[in-house]
Amino acid sequence: xxxxxxxxxxxxxxxxxxxxxxxxxxxxxxxxxxxxxxxxxxxxxxxxxxxxxxxxxxxxxxxxxxxxxxxxxxxxxxxxxxxxxxxxxxxxxxxxxxxxxxxxxxxxxxxxxxxxxx
Amino acid sequence: xxxxxxxxxxxxxxxxxxxxxxxxxxxxxxxxxxxxxxxxxxxxxxxxxxxxxxxxxxxxxxxxxxxxxxxxxxxxxxxxxxxxxxxxxxxxxxxxxxxxxxxxxxxxxxxxx
Numbered sequence: 001x002x003x004x005x006x007x008x009x010x011x012x013x014x015x016x017x018x019x020x021x022x023x024x025x026x027x028x029x030x031x032x033x034x035x036x037x038x039x040x041x042x043x044x045x046x047x048x049x050x051x052x053x054x055x056x057x058x059x060x061x062x063x064x065x066x067x068x069x070x071x072x073x074x075x076x077x078x079x080x081x082x083x084x085x086x087x088x089x090x091x092x093x094x095x096x097x098x099x100x101x102x103x104x105x106x107x108x109x110x111x112x113x114x115x116x117x118x
Numbered sequence: 119x120x121x122x123x124x125x126x127x128x129x130x131x132x133x134x135x136x137x138x139x140x141x142x143x144x145x146x147x148x149x150x151x152x153x154x155x156x157x158x159x160x161x162x163x164x165x166x167x168x169x170x171x172x173x174x175x176x177x178x179x180x181x182x183x184x185x186x187x188x189x190x191x192x193x194x195x196x197x198x199x200x201x202x203x204x205x206x207x208x209x210x211x212x213x214x215x216x217x218x219x220x221x222x223x224x225x226x227x228x229x230x231x
Binding site: 043091 | 149151153160161162163166173174207209211213215216217219220221222223224225227
């Protein structure tokens with residue numbers, strides 16, 4: 001069975017602070033994919049990043065960066081110099097690639113509510 | 119390019135009524151997914167299709183729920199009869215294939231009174 005845990009239910013920061021959202025996953029598959037999605041107050045789910053299990057390189061995209069560590073089964077997301085527009089619910093998700101009917105199914109964490117105050 | 123299109127965006131109905139949610143995936147995408155989001159259960163996969171064929175419907179709550187994909191550009195999720203506990207946001211997502219990134223529609227907010 002697959003599981004994604006986002007231990008931080010809510011985080012509140014002041015604008016320009018850096019913030020890290022934690023994600024820990026469990027899977028028996030050796031090949032899998034990890035994702036982060038953003039859900040702003042308007043409600044849509046916006047794709048942010050996809051990572052393959054065989055690529056542990058960290059990634060940076062503007063103020064966003066992701067730290068993938070297989071040794072600790074973690075895929076953490078850092079926002080540098082946070083802005084009010086970053087306020088949203090952020091979801092980490094896992095997709096197995098081992099075949100069978102579960103192939104490609106996304107398992108989501110419970111989400112972290114991030115509030116950035118001006 | 120147009121993203122995933124869902125209709126209606128909001129639906130209010132009374133218990134016992136039939137509800138039909140619609141989804142048009144991104145053109146060229148071969149996999150389509152239906153998710154439900156509630157406060158209690160979070161985001162959960164209901165069913166998904168690959169090349170218009172249902173692959174896994176293990177997340178469908180019960181027989182009151184049914185989904186179809188008659189062609190590559192249209193899918194429906196039907197609830198009959200609806201119950202108050204079906205109130206949720208229903209998302210449709212599509213991807214090029216089952217392992218590629220899933221792109222979500224805006225969702226349908228369903229309220230069953």
